[in-house]
Amino acid sequence: MEIIVRAGDTFNLYSQLFSVPLDLIVDSNADTDPNLLAIGQTVKIPGYSIWQYTVQPGDTFWTIHNRFSIPLQRLLFVNPLVQPQNLKIGSIIRVPVRLENQPLIRSKEYAFEELEQDINQLESAYPFITVTEIGTSVEGKSIYMIKVGKGSRRVQWNASFHANEWITSPILMSLLNEHLWHLTNTESPTHSERIKTYSECSLYVIGMVNPDGVDLVVKGPTEANEESVLAINNGSEDFSGWKANINGVDLNDQFPAGWELEKERTNVTSPSPRDFPGNAPLDQPESQAMAELANQIPFDMMIALHTQGAEFYWGYEGLEPAISQLYASVFSEISGYRSVRYVDSHAGYKDWFILEFRKPGFTFELGKGVNPLPLDQFSDIYSAMNPVFIRSIKGIT
Numbered sequence: 001m002e003i004i005v006r007a008g009d010t011f012n013l014y015s016q017l018f019s020v021p022l023d024l025i026v027d028s029n030a031d032t033d034p035n036l037l038a039i040g041q042t043v044k045i046p047g048y049s050i051w052q053y054t055v056q057p058g059d060t061f062w063t064i065h066n067r068f069s070i071p072l073q074r075l076l077f078v079n080p081l082v083q084p085q086n087l088k089i090g091s092i093i094r095v096p097v098r099l100e101n102q103p104l105i106r107s108k109e110y111a112f113e114e115l116e117q118d119i120n121q122l123e124s125a126y127p128f129i130t131v132t133e134i135g136t137s138v139e140g141k142s143i144y145m146i147k148v149g150k151g152s153r154r155v156q157w158n159a160s161f162h163a164n165e166w167i168t169s170p171i172l173m174s175l176l177n178e179h180l181w182h183l184t185n186t187e188s189p190t191h192s193e194r195i196k197t198y199s200e201c202s203l204y205v206i207g208m209v210n211p212d213g214v215d216l217v218v219k220g221p222t223e224a225n226e227e228s229v230l231a232i233n234n235g236s237e238d239f240s241g242w243k244a245n246i247n248g249v250d251l252n253d254q255f256p257a258g259w260e261l262e263k264e265r266t267n268v269t270s271p272s273p274r275d276f277p278g279n280a281p282l283d284q285p286e287s288q289a290m291a292e293l294a295n296q297i298p299f300d301m302m303i304a305l306h307t308q309g310a311e312f313y314w315g316y317e318g319l320e321p322a323i324s325q326l327y328a329s330v331f332s333e334i335s336g337y338r339s340v341r342y343v344d345s346h347a348g349y350k351d352w353f354i355l356e357f358r359k360p361g362f363t364f365e366l367g368k369g370v371n372p373l374p375l376d377q378f379s380d381i382y383s384a385m386n387p388v389f390i391r392s393i394k395g396i397t
C-alpha cells in the first residue's frame with residue numbers, strides 16, 4: 001500500500017507502526033532517500049493493502065478498529081485528515097489490512113497468464129522484490145525472474161522446464177509468496193529466521209521456463225501454432241503428454257553435458273512431444289536464456305522442479321561437490337523424498353550446472369502419478385517442498 005508522508009515521519013516509525021522490517025521498507029522505496037522524506041510524498045509499505053470502508057451510523061474509529069482487528073494507531077495514521085470525533089456517515093475511511101498468508105490451494109490450471117497475474121500481484125504487494133526478463137520463448141513470451149534479498153549466497157529455483165509438469169509453477173510461486181509474507185511480517189513466528197536470509201542470500205526464482213509448452217498443455221493450440229504442433233503430436237489433439245517447447249524440443253535435453261550421449265540414448269531424431277534434444281545443444285531460446293543466466297550469475301545452488309516420483313537427483317558423473325551429499329541427506333529428511341545420486345541421462349540443466357560450475361544442483365521430481373499431476377496433489381507437494389525451500393535459502397552451516 002501507499003501512504004503519504006506527514007511532518008516528522010521516518011521509515012523507522014513506519015517499521016514500528018506496521019511491524020514491517022526497516023530494511024524492506026527502504027528497499028521497497030529504492031528511489032527515496034530515507035533521510036530526505038518530504039511531507040506529502042508517497043511511500044510504499046510492503047505486505048499491506050488499503051480497503052475503502054464506508055462509515056455506517058454509530059461508527060467510531062474505535063468500532064472500526066475492533067471490527068477489522070487493526071491497531072488504532074495504524075487506522076489514525078492512514079486517515080490523517082479525518083476528525084476522529086466527527087465521523088461523517090457515508091464518508092470513506094482507509095483501512096490498512098495486512099495481506100493474508102494464503103495457503104494458496106490452487107483450484108485452477110496454471111498457465112502463462114496466471115504466472116503474470118501472480119508476478120504483478122507480488123510486485124505490488126512486496127515492492128522490495130525485483131522482476132526481470134531473462135529471455136523470451138519461441139513465441140515471444142517473457143521468461144521472468146524474480147529476485148529477493150541481497151546476500152552474497154546466490155540460490156536459483158526454476159519450474160516448468162517441461163510443459164506437462166506445469167504444476168511446478170504454482171508450487172514455486174506459492175512457496176515464494178509465503179516466504180515474502182513471513183519476511184515482511186515481524187510478528188510471524190518464522191520471521192526472524194527468514195529475515196536473516198534476506199541480507200545473507202539472494203534468491204532467484206524463474207517461475208516458468210517453458211511458457212509456450214505450458215500454454216499448449218493447459219489451454220490447447222493457438223491458431224498460429226495449431227498446424228505445427230498437431231504434426232509433431234502425430235495428429236492427436238491430446239497434448240497431455242507434451243513435455244517439449246513449442247518447437248518440439250525437450251528443453252531439459254539441451255545442455256552441453258553429454259548431449260551427444262543423450263542424443264544416442266533417447267534416439268529421437270526429429271521434433272517430438274518429448275525427448276528430442278534438438279539439432280544442437282542450446283539451439284532453443286529458452287535453454288539459451290537459462291544457460292546465459294547461469295553464466296552471468298554465479299549461483300551457489302540450483303534447484304529445478306519437475307514431476308513426478310517423489311524423489312530428487314543430485315549427482316552428475318561424480319563431478320558434484322562434496323556438500324551436495326550433505327544437502328541431499330538434509331533435503332531427503334525434511335521432504336520425505338528419496339535421494340538419488342545418479343540417473344541414466346545427460347544434457348539436463350542440473351547436469352550441465354554441476355559439470356560447468358561444480359556447485360550443488362538438484363532436480364526434484366514432485367508428487368506421484370501420471371503427468372500432468374492433478375491439482376489435488378498440491379497440498380502434499382507443497383508441504384514436502386516448503387522446508388526444502390527455506391533450507392536452501394538458509395544454507396547448511
Ligand SMILES: [Zn+2]
Pocket residue numbers: 161162165252306307
Ligand atoms: Zn521433467
